[in-house]
Amino acid sequence: MKVTKKDMENVAVLSRLAIPADKEEQYTQQLNDFLEYVDNLSAVPTDDIQPIAHVLPVSNVFREDVVKESLDRELALSNAPLKDDGYFRVPKVLED
Amino acid sequence: MKLFEQPAHVLHDMLVNKEITSLELTQAVLARIDEVEGDVQAYLTVTRDEALAQAKAVDEKIARGEEIAFLEGIPGAIKDNICTKGVKTTCASRILQKFVPPYDATVVQKLAAQNPVVLGKTNLDEFAMGGSTENSAFHPTHNPWNTDCVPGGSSGGSAAAVAAGTAVWALGSDTGGSIRQPASFCGVVGMKPTYGRVSRYGLVAYASSLDQIGPITKDVTDCANILNIIAGRDEMDSTSIDSVVPDYTKSLVQDVKGLKIGLPKEYFVKGMDPEVEGAVKAAVKQLEALGAEVVEISLPNTDYAISTYYLIAPAEAATNLARYDGVSYGERAEDAADLVEMMTKTRSQYLGEEVKRRIMIGNYALSAGYYDAYYLKALKVRRLVKEDYDKAFKEVDVIICPAAPSVAYKIGEKIDNPLEMYLQDACTVPLNLAGLPGISVPCGYNKDKMPIGMQIIGKALDEETLIRVAYTYEQSQSYYQDRAQLGGK
Numbered sequence: 001m002k003v004t005k006k007d008m009e010n011v012a013v014l015s016r017l018a019i020p021a022d023k024e025e026q027y028t029q030q031l032n033d034f035l036e037y038v039d040n041l042s043a044v045p046t047d048d049i050q051p052i053a054h055v056l057p058v059s060n061v062f063r064e065d066v067v068k069e070s071l072d073r074e075l076a077l078s079n080a081p082l083k084d085d086g087y088f089r090v091p092k093v094l095e096d
Numbered sequence: 097m098k099l100f101e102q103p104a105h106v107l108h109d110m111l112v113n114k115e116i117t118s119l120e121l122t123q124a125v126l127a128r129i130d131e132v133e134g135d136v137q138a139y140l141t142v143t144r145d146e147a148l149a150q151a152k153a154v155d156e157k158i159a160r161g162e163e164i165a166f167l168e169g170i171p172g173a174i175k176d177n178i179c180t181k182g183v184k185t186t187c188a189s190r191i192l193q194k195f196v197p198p199y200d201a202t203v204v205q206k207l208a209a210q211n212p213v214v215l216g217k218t219n220l221d222e223f224a225m226g227g228s229t230e231n232s233a234f235h236p237t238h239n240p241w242n243t244d245c246v247p248g249g250s251s252g253g254s255a256a257a258v259a260a261g262t263a264v265w266a267l268g269s270d271t272g273g274s275i276r277q278p279a280s281f282c283g284v285v286g287m288k289p290t291y292g293r294v295s296r297y298g299l300v301a302y303a304s305s306l307d308q309i310g311p312i313t314k315d316v317t318d319c320a321n322i323l324n325i326i327a328g329r330d331e332m333d334s335t336s337i338d339s340v341v342p343d344y345t346k347s348l349v350q351d352v353k354g355l356k357i358g359l360p361k362e363y364f365v366k367g368m369d370p371e372v373e374g375a376v377k378a379a380v381k382q383l384e385a386l387g388a389e390v391v392e393i394s395l396p397n398t399d400y401a402i403s404t405y406y407l408i409a410p411a412e413a414a415t416n417l418a419r420y421d422g423v424s425y426g427e428r429a430e431d432a433a434d435l436v437e438m439m440t441k442t443r444s445q446y447l448g449e450e451v452k453r454r455i456m457i458g459n460y461a462l463s464a465g466y467y468d469a470y471y472l473k474a475l476k477v478r479r480l481v482k483e484d485y486d487k488a489f490k491e492v493d494v495i496i497c498p499a500a501p502s503v504a505y506k507i508g509e510k511i512d513n514p515l516e517m518y519l520q521d522a523c524t525v526p527l528n529l530a531g532l533p534g535i536s537v538p539c540g541y542n543k544d545k546m547p548i549g550m551q552i553i554g555k556a557l558d559e560e561t562l563i564r565v566a567y568t569y570e571q572s573q574s575y576y577q578d579r580a581q582l583g584g585k
Contacts, residue, residue: 015452016436035470055482079196091437
């Protein structure tokens with residue numbers, strides 16, 4: 001097993017996901033199977049290969065910095081689970 | 097043929113010639129929805145009243161003697177990961193189950209300029225992650241050719257609706273095959289345009305360097321006409337390409353004389369359903385008989401494409417889906433003591449299993465200590481996959497292979513085995529990695545009368561040749577006139 005229980009806990013924290021105790025083994029096994037599957041890439045020599053994130057030769061797309069109409073504040077807040085006086089409301093972030 | 101079975105170009109002519117009204121047509125398609133939607137379940141939202149109002153407005157325009165655009169008054173559907181102002185856009189996820197976008201996607205705006213009748217929003221695998229539409233948080237969609245089978249995915253709702261006659265046309269999105277594979281499974285035409293040919297603004301992001309919107313239609317003529325409407329540079333999407341959009345309907349000609357077709361040997365390998373291989377090879381023979389030249393080619397890095405895709409797509413997804421945090425839109429879990437707990441509870445409670453799996457794969461591949469071995473490695477192999485195509489396209493004009501290694505399988509058959517599910521994408525993901533356009537065209541059936549799709553792959557921004565080859569083949573046989581007979585087998 002490449003993936004340890006600690007790895008799985010770490011990846012859950014990074015993902016902001018809670019893994020239920022009864023699923024922990026299954027998730028670890030699945031991630032492990034997956035990593036074994038993609039391990040075929042290690043056979044490909046890539047030392048001299050440049051990575052590509054985008055396939056098209058498009059870079060640095062600029063436009064004039066002009067003020068345009070934007071989304072109305074009320075509309076932007078219309079899907080908020082909780083709002084207050086024009087703001088998104090969230091649980092406490094800082095201690096008292 | 098019944099009204100709801102006709103392609104858009106035929107219906108357009110009937111509207112222009114005043115043989116039908118848009119209201120009659122829309123009522124016929126809505127009646128078809130009432131008749132079969134219980135068996136197919138292609139839709140997540142049906143906007144019946146809006147559809148009828150749109151149809152009446154078009155009829156008034158026709159009555160005034162005004163000219164109408166191609167899609168004007170013709171009922172279609174939009175995949176539910178494409179934002180529609182004022183109409184719920186859920187991505188088939190519980191986390192967006194009440195989300196009403198405050199703006200339209202660019203493609204929706206472009207369509208709206210044509211006054212089509214929009215019937216509603218179609219089902220998908222949650223956030224477009226899957227190939228069977230079984231990962232929808234709400235319900236699976238059934239294949240109109242055999243309702244015990246999946247329609248493919250993730251644009252399974254759009255493909256099933258067009259095949260069942262519950263939409264004349266539809267839009268889908270394709271990240272690793274999500275337009276072409278369901279089109280193949282449902283016996284309809286589906287095109288993934290070149291990356292950047294169509295604006296992604298308002299498409300809910302899954303994997304931003306791979307996602308692309310495209311049409312799903314009853315024939316190639318409709319595909320060309322809809323691509324004309326949605327293609328083009330958009331200042332709201334900096335990855336959209338600033339290049340002249342040709343009139344794709346000019347490519348609706350039957351001519352493949354001298355065209356060079358490449359058959360990649362790596363695609364016709366073990367694991368491929370022999371009936372699928374047979375049908376696609378017969379279709380290639382047909383094109384050869386019509387004047388094309390066929391050569392075997394090699395795309396040696398094909399074997400690595402699935403691994404590459406399933407590292408890059410989840411890595412991008414992990415980043416894109418970080419926005420579902422319960423703060424500014426979407427659902428929020430109750431009873432959290434602090435912000436981090438609120439986010440964790442929200443995501444755990446409202447995201448589905450496959451989505452969670454891909455987010456965790458992505459975060460693992462991007463995390464300290466593993467980044468070079470997985471994510472960076474995948475980006476390097478992505479270049480090799482692309483270079484395979486660059487090399488092949490120095491020799492050939494198009495590449496042909498199946499759109500999927502099998503026909504539609506039974507609902508529930510593969511859902512418990514994620515890895516086996518991923519292997520189903522072998523024929524489609526390499527294109528997305530290379531950004532190339534691809535189209536799936538019906539090319540026959542297996543012994544159980546389940547549709548098979550031929551995939552035609554083209555050079556970047558050469559949708560014109562794709563359309564010409566697809567049209568030439570389509571018109572040389574009669575599959576495009578077949579319609580799904582609903583029912584189990």
